[in-house]
Amino acid sequence: MSAVASRTERLTAARDRIFDAVIIGGGVNGACLYDRLCREGYRVALLDRGDFACGTSQASAMMVWGGLLYLRCFDLGSVYRFSRARDSMIREMGDLISPRVFRYCTAPGAVLGKYVVLGGLYAYWLIGHFNRRHPALEAHYPEERLLAQSAGSLTYEEAVLKMSDSRFVLHWIAPHTLPRAVALNYCAVDGGDFAQSEGVWRLRAQDRLGTSQIEICSRLVVNCAGVWTDQVNAAFAIQSPYKHALSKGVYISFPRPSDHEIPLIFESGAHGDVMTSVPWGPVAMWGPTETAIDDADQGFVFLLDQRNRCLKAESRKEDILALRCGVRPLAVKTDYDKDVYPLELSRRFRIATDPWRPWISTYGGKLTGCTMLAAKVAVAARPFLPSPPTVVPRPRLPGAVPxxxxxxxxxxxxxxxxxxxxxxxxxxxxxxxxxxxxxxxxxxxxxxxxxxxxxxxxxxxxxxxxxxxxxxxxxxxxxxxxxxxxxxxxxxxx
Ligand SMILES: Cc1cc2nc3c(=O)[nH]c(=O)nc-3n(C[C@H](O)[C@H](O)[C@H](O)COP(=O)(O)OP(=O)(O)OC[C@H]3O[C@@H](n4cnc5c(N)ncnc54)[C@H](O)[C@@H]3O)c2cc1C
Known part of the structure; x- marks a missing residue:
């Protein structure tokens, strides 16, 4: 039998049973939760209105990091939590994640002096329980020749995905299959009701590759729709103490010089933020922006200037190989209406359960710490789920990828x-x-x-x-x- 049932088989299966849980949204958070609930032995459906990972989860920098940037706003709680998440992911997922040295490049006249940055990196290392390689100063380094100006660098250690972020999402989904697990991309949930007497949700979903509308029944719904979480909740009149603030992030990619092996970090001069040049296969991604927006579907700019300020070789827009745009979902209280720079908002994830119906909403959440979010949602889901039959190990996909x-x-x-x-x-x-x-x-x-x-x-x-x-x-x-x-x-x- 093939590892993944055909779409027709999965659509049929989605119609003809009552699931223990339906997860709306197949980004990293929904996918990781799907894996967790499947392995706990539940009958689970994962639905995405587009392809799996087609939202923010395809637009990240693929870093598994301890949240160094949040140190600038003294959000020590987030730094502590992300550092812990990073280290446990490195420990438990060594085949998918590897430690990587990063280089903070200092320039003459930089706002933050070299020793201030070094002090910050030591504080970061300490909050991370000294688990990673200690920070170090370097007067000269190989990538120096690429820079417009340099006053040395500081190195410290984080981790990166060994595969793309989209493939990281897929790796949680692909091993699970019928009869208990049903994953459907191109299947948009657009409404439904909770039948109180039966204790069952009846969700209306649109098969976007066909024309049919299907009804999917479940005891519990978990909303993992990322920046669309509020829209989905509104369609079901779900109550929650949280909502999302949206922050747009854009990378532009250029051919990677062969000696650019280590992610480079530059002070951007604006809001105490940084720019990075992240090597990825044959390209180097330059970015990201951090811009507050009102709507998840807005556009991009400003990165070329920043790049030309930091690097020696001038880049023109004709040199751009690819754009990589995503919108970060940041959890805020429902009554939040301030206009602050997005970096000042907390990066904590939040979970909220509707007071009347079995519906859990997730807010925030990054690649780093996705297993923590899944574990917390699994605990919050327990009151709504039957005792799990048995906890099963994750099935292995047969054979190497041709x-x-x-x-x-x-x-x-x-x-x-x-x-x-x-x-x-x-x-x-x-x-x-x-x-x-x-x-x-x-x-x-x-x-x-x-x-x-x-x-x-x-x-x-x-x-x-x-x-x-x-x-x-x-x-x-x-x-x-x-x-x-x-x-x-x-x-x-x-
Ligand atoms: C520029 C940038 C760089 C980043 N870099 C990093 C990094 O290096 N490390 C890190 O840890 N994090 C990083 N992040 C953050 C991280 O990428 C996101 O927080 C994370 O991917 C969010 O995942 P998610 O599953 O919540 O949302 P998404 O990936 O957006 O998934 C939500 C899914 O819900 C689906 N959906 C929406 N509505 C419906 C519906 N009605 N029915 C069915 N499906 C629906 C969407 O199609 C989408 O696939 C970065 C983010 C950005 C923008």
Missing amino acids: RTRFPGLEKPVPDPAWCKAREFCCTLEDYLRRRTNIAQWLPRGGLGRHDENLPHLRAVCLALADGDGKAAEADLARYRAQVAERFDAVLDAA
């Missing part, structure tokens, strides 16, 4: 047919952006500067559409329109 070549990339990428059969991959965008890193590593979402990769993308579409030429062309046309709108037009307007 790989194939893609022009312009040195290393082979996962095979599209395999991604379709085993990893819920439905569209060209799923494949290029989340099953592989092609869309982030090659120009214009993998199309190439002059559309030179079109024949390869057409072949991928055919594999995903099981040889149906018409469906494949429609998928390709959709993707090209998306690149024109989200990359070409954005850079033209900048």
Whole structure:
């Protein structure tokens, strides 16, 4: 039997049973909770209105970090919690996460003097219980040649994902399958009711790859919809003491110089914030922004100037390989209406249970600490769930991922047919952006500067559409329109 049941089988299964829990939102928080509840032996459905990890969880810096930045606002509680989460993730998930030295580059005339930063790094190390490598000063270092100016650097240790953030999300989902676990991407929950007499939620969900609407029944609902949590709660008139403030984060990617191996951190001069250059495969991601916004779907800018201020070689917008935009969900009280710089808001996650109905909402939550959030939600869920039958170990996916070549990339990428059969991959965008890193590593979402990769993308579409030429062309046309709108037009307007 294949590790993942077909979409038709999963849709049928979603209709014909009462789940112990339905999780709305397949980002890192929903996915990690899904894994946890599945392993506790419950019948669980995970639903995402788009692809798994298509929200904020595909836009992170992929760092598992102790929250150094929050030290600046003296949010010591967050630093303590994130440092603990980082260290336990390194301990327990060594195959997915590895410790990594970071370099804080100081420039002549920087607002924060070298020794102030060193003091801060020592405080950070101390709050992290001395678990990581101790901070150190370095007068000279290999990346110095890339910088516009340098007055030495300070090194300290964090951790990074060994895979992309999207694949990290998938790794929680893919091993679980029928009969107890049902994961459906492209399945949007848009309403429903709680039948008090039966103690069951009846959720209305739209199969966005077909035309059907399905009813999904569950004793408990957990809202893990990230920046859309408030919208989902509003559709069900859920009460909560929290809501989300939204903070937009953008990275722009450039070709990575071969000697840029360590993440570099620069003072940005604004709000005491920093800019980073994060090496990732053939690219280096420059960013992020930290901008308060009112709406989850707004756009980008300002990073090129910052980059040209810090690095020696001038970058032009034509050099940009990819944009990476995401919106951070930050938990605040419902009556919060201040206009503060997002970095000053607490990064704690929050969990709220509706006073009348079995519905749990999650707020905040990062890659770092996703297992902690899942553990806390699992405890909050216990009053609504039957005693679990048995705690099962996480099933292992059989065999290695078959790989194939893609022009312009040195290393082979996962095979599209395999991604379709085993990893819920439905569209060209799923494949290029989340099953592989092609869309982030090659120009214009993998199309190439002059559309030179079109024949390869057409072949991928055919594999995903099981040889149906018409469906494949429609998928390709959709993707090209998306690149024109989200990359070409954005850079033209900048
Ligand atoms: C620029 C940037 C850099 C970051 N870097 C880091 C980092 O280095 N380390 C770190 O730990 N954290 C980082 N973060 C934070 C982290 O990425 C996010 O906090 C985290 O990914 C949020 O995950 P989530 O599961 O809550 O939300 P999401 O990933 O957004 O998932 C929510 C999901 O809910 C789905 N959904 C919404 N409405 C519905 C509906 N009606 N029905 C079904 N599904 C629905 C969406 O499609 C989406 O997939 C960064 C964030 C940003 C923006």
